[in-house]
Amino acid sequence: MTEIDLEEEKKAIAREYKELLRISYQTLTDEDKKLIRKAFDVAVDAHKDQRRKSGEAYIFHPIGVAKIVASEIGLGATSIAAALMHDVVEDTDITVEDIERMFNPKIAHLVEGLTKISQVKKDMNISMQAENFRKMLLTLNDDVRVILIKIADRLHNMQTMDSMPDYKQVKIASETLYIYAPLAHRLGLYNIKTQLEDLGLKYTEPEVYNEIVSKIKETKEEQDAYIKLVSDVLKKSLNEEGVEYTLKGRPKSIYSIRRKMAAQNVTFDEVYDKFALRIIYKSNLHDEKFLAWKIYSVVTDHYRPSPSRLRDWISSPKSTGYEALHITVMGPKGRWVEIQVRSERMDEIAEKGYAAHYKYKNGATEETGLDTWLNLLKEALENSETNAVDFVEDFKMNLYAKEIFVFTPKGEIKSLPKGATSLDFAFSIHSEIGVKTRGTRVNGKLVPLNHELKSGDQIEVITSVHQKPTINWLDYVTTSRAKNKIRNVLNENTKKIAEEGKELLTRKLKHLKITLNESVVNELVNFFKLKTSLDLFYRVGIGSIENQQLKDFAAQKSNTFINFFKTKIKRQPSTNQEEINRPELSSNYDMLVFGSENDKLDYKLSSCCNPIPGDEVFGFITINEGIKVHKKDCPNAITLQSNYAYRIMQAKWIDSSQQEFKATLKITGMDTLGLTNELTKVISNQMHVNIQSISLSGEAGIFNGQVAVIVQNNNILKKLIENIKKIDGIDKVTRVYTN
Numbered sequence: 245m246t247e248i249d250l251e252e253e254k255k256a257i258a259r260e261y262k263e264l265l266r267i268s269y270q271t272l273t274d275e276d277k278k279l280i281r282k283a284f285d286v287a288v289d290a291h292k293d294q295r296r297k298s299g300e301a302y303i304f305h306p307i308g309v310a311k312i313v314a315s316e317i318g319l320g321a322t323s324i325a326a327a328l329m330h331d332v333v334e335d336t337d338i339t340v341e342d343i344e345r346m347f348n349p350k351i352a353h354l355v356e357g358l359t360k361i362s363q364v365k366k367d368m369n370i371s372m373q374a375e376n377f378r379k380m381l382l383t384l385n386d387d388v389r390v391i392l393i394k395i396a397d398r399l400h401n402m403q404t405m406d407s408m409p410d411y412k413q414v415k416i417a418s419e420t421l422y423i424y425a426p427l428a429h430r431l432g433l434y435n436i437k438t439q440l441e442d443l444g445l446k447y448t449e450p451e452v453y454n455e456i457v458s459k460i461k462e463t464k465e466e467q468d469a470y471i472k473l474v475s476d477v478l479k480k481s482l483n484e485e486g487v488e489y490t491l492k493g494r495p496k497s498i499y500s501i502r503r504k505m506a507a508q509n510v511t512f513d514e515v516y517d518k519f520a521l522r523i524i525y526k527s528n529l530h531d532e533k534f535l536a537w538k539i540y541s542v543v544t545d546h547y548r549p550s551p552s553r554l555r556d557w558i559s560s561p562k563s564t565g566y567e568a569l570h571i572t573v574m575g576p577k578g579r580w581v582e583i584q585v586r587s588e589r590m591d592e593i594a595e596k597g598y599a600a601h602y603k604y605k606n607g608a609t610e611e612t613g614l615d616t617w618l619n620l621l622k623e624a625l626e627n628s629e630t631n632a633v634d635f636v637e638d639f640k641m642n643l644y645a646k647e648i649f650v651f652t653p654k655g656e657i658k659s660l661p662k663g664a665t666s667l668d669f670a671f672s673i674h675s676e677i678g679v680k681t682r683g684t685r686v687n688g689k690l691v692p693l694n695h696e697l698k699s700g701d702q703i704e705v706i707t708s709v710h711q712k713p714t715i716n717w718l719d720y721v722t723t724s725r726a727k728n729k730i731r732n733v734l735n736e737n738t739k740k741i742a743e744e745g746k747e748l749l750t751r752k753l754k755h756l757k758i759t760l761n762e763s764v765v766n767e768l769v770n771f772f773k774l775k776t777s778l779d780l781f782y783r784v785g786i787g788s789i790e791n792q793q794l795k796d797f798a799a800q801k802s803n804t805f806i807n808f809f810k811t812k813i814k815r816q817p818s819t820n821q822e823e824i825n826r827p828e829l830s831s832n833y834d835m836l837v838f839g840s841e842n843d844k845l846d847y848k849l850s851s852c853c854n855p856i857p858g859d860e861v862f863g864f865i866t867i868n869e870g871i872k873v874h875k876k877d878c879p880n881a882i883t884l885q886s887n888y889a890y891r892i893m894q895a896k897w898i899d900s901s902q903q904e905f906k907a908t909l910k911i912t913g914m915d916t917l918g919l920t921n922e923l924t925k926v927i928s929n930q931m932h933v934n935i936q937s938i939s940l941s942g943e944a945g946i947f948n949g950q951v952a953v954i955v956q957n958n959n960i961l962k963k964l965i966e967n968i969k970k971i972d973g974i975d976k977v978t979r980v981y982t983n
């Protein structure tokens with residue numbers, strides 16, 4: 245770099261630093277500013293010789309992270325200092341002890357937590373990502389700020405990922421959607437969650453992302469005009485009522501539009517509520533509720549509300565602390581519009597999460613506020629018995645779950661995730677009550693333990709000292725707290741049986757000339773479709789795995805010594821009847837090739853997304869089914885790429901002139917005379933397409949059909965879909981995936 249460039253860079257760094265102080269959400273004392281300055285100097289010096297992939301000075305990254313921590317998460321000086329130094333210990337000679345000496349134990353502790361997270365050792369046998377995540381959450385027991393700074397770090401990395409290679413972008417983005425976005429959601433950081441999701445989509449499905457972005461741009465003027473139409477009407481009435489407020493229109497996030505399109509199988513234009521109006525009103529604490537409902541009545545004077553879509557999180561806030569009133573109304577031109585009503589206090593909590601929450605709690609400090617919050621999160625981490633992947637799945641289940649509100653016999657209110665059962669309720673009161681539950685009454689009536697609760701139910705738990713949980717209880721509950729407690733109680737008993745089972749299994753396998761070692765255990769776990777070795781030994785112990793099944797395993801084992809990796813043989817065409825009747829295919833038929841060397845390996849096409857030539861795909865190395873090929877937009881892709889990145893192989897199609905593939909189309913329309921006839925004609929007339937099966941049905945004037953066709957590649961299929969769409973009366977044609 246030239247001298248002048250370096251001068252410019254120094255100035256840019258100084259500007260960023262000033263900006264950091266200016267945008268801080270907390271008021272910084274002179275002491276705070278000194279602390280931040282010192283951390284900044286340490287970081288600048290430590291990273292002075294480092295540059296990022298994009299070529300810019302590395303220090304811009306820690307400052308970027310600190311800015312997110314200061315303004316978007318709203319933490320104070322301690323966290324800002326730790327964010328500035330979050331990579332110092334990992335990348336340079338400075339140690340945690342040095343930081344403690346220069347600053348204080350608290351900051352040293354945070355930096356150490358952040359270093360630990362990034363240095364988790366790679367254990368290839370379990371899902372890396374889930375295990376990292378698990379360890380990361382367990383550091384919450386030390387200080388939740390570690391996680392908050394980590395989320396800021398991830399957000400800044402996502403914002404500056406352009407100069408990375410594609411495969412890295414996909415891995416990091418998948419992991420972001422899988423773990424960090426749900427986590428930000430759980431922590432009440434809605435702004436950050438939205439940014440993480442949108443950026444995650446940008447790198448995992450760039451075409452979809454870009455299409456939605458350009459559609460939003462195209463329709464922006466029209467949207468603005470529409471929002472103005474609604475706002476003008478509301479402003480007039482709100483002004484008459486003397487409410488002090490601001491009104492903002494905002495488009496829904498790109499990710500949520502994508503989710504709606506996928507969930508409802510609709511196009512961009514068919515997504516109804518693509519934007520929301522937010523009314524943020526000034527109020528003291530005393531009048532907050534009263535004013536919210538006053539605004540509600542003003543809105544519904546003009547527009548008809550949809551009663552099923554009223555969300556009242558003011559009377560009972562979400563467990564993340566979110567408060568607001570969401571009203572969906574029928575606006576002009578017959579369009580649904582979501583209107584969010586929040587006071588300024590609620591708005592700040594929604595944007596900043598807990599930092600704001602405690603600012604309003606009689607001037608509570610950052611420290612005390614975070615402690616209270618910590619207790620809410622500890623429950624999710626109470627048990628570290630489960631394996632990492634289950635742990636992440638459980639945690640996610642309880643993250644995104646919608647909530648219900650139920651009552652104890654004394655009338656106290658409790659919040660539970662939607663789908664919770666009466667047994668979940670018993671555990672939510674106290675795990676000792678849960679374990680001793682003999683029965684439950686809901687609204688005075690005796691119900692089974694797996695009875696699903698609804699908001700407003702009142703539940704009474706009947707206990708008995710002689711009651712013990714059984715394995716079936718795991719099917720009766722949905723919350724991780726209940727599952728963990730039940731597993732703990734069962735585990736004590738299970739472990740004894742499993743130990744006996746292991747000895748028994750060793751003896752039985754000896755007779756079959758097989759030595760029980762780790763890889764045999766893994767094969768057995770897969771053979772019996774179990775989850776862990778403990779399950780296996782336990783089942784042998786209770787006698788539910790019979791000798792004949794073990795003999796079957798031994799027979800199968802001797803047949804599968806062929807390692808799919810070493811034998812790079814071409815895939816044999818399957819020999820079902822349909823294949824036999826087809827004329828012999830030429831030997832150079834279409835092939836998928838893998839890795840940078842374009843190797844021809846054995847593979848199977850995954851049944852969850854049925855890839856066909858021309859689709860963008862990747863290979864996934866399974867434990868005992870060789871390579872499975874998935875489409876890049878397969879519903880399971882994000883989980884696989886995030887959890888098992890080391891098992892993903894690049895894959896691409898070459899020459900697709902010979903082999904044929906099956907694709908299923910779902911067709912809907914208006915049931916008119918001759919439609920079926922027209923449809924079969926169009927399909928049969930298309931070159932290189934054979935109908936394999938067809939099922940059509942009509943009901944109350946609606947036509948539904950499912951057609952399985954055999955095609956050679958993606959282009960032929962696309963052409964076919966276009967031709968079917970042209971038939972009079974056809975409304976939609978979509979390709980279906982069996983999940």
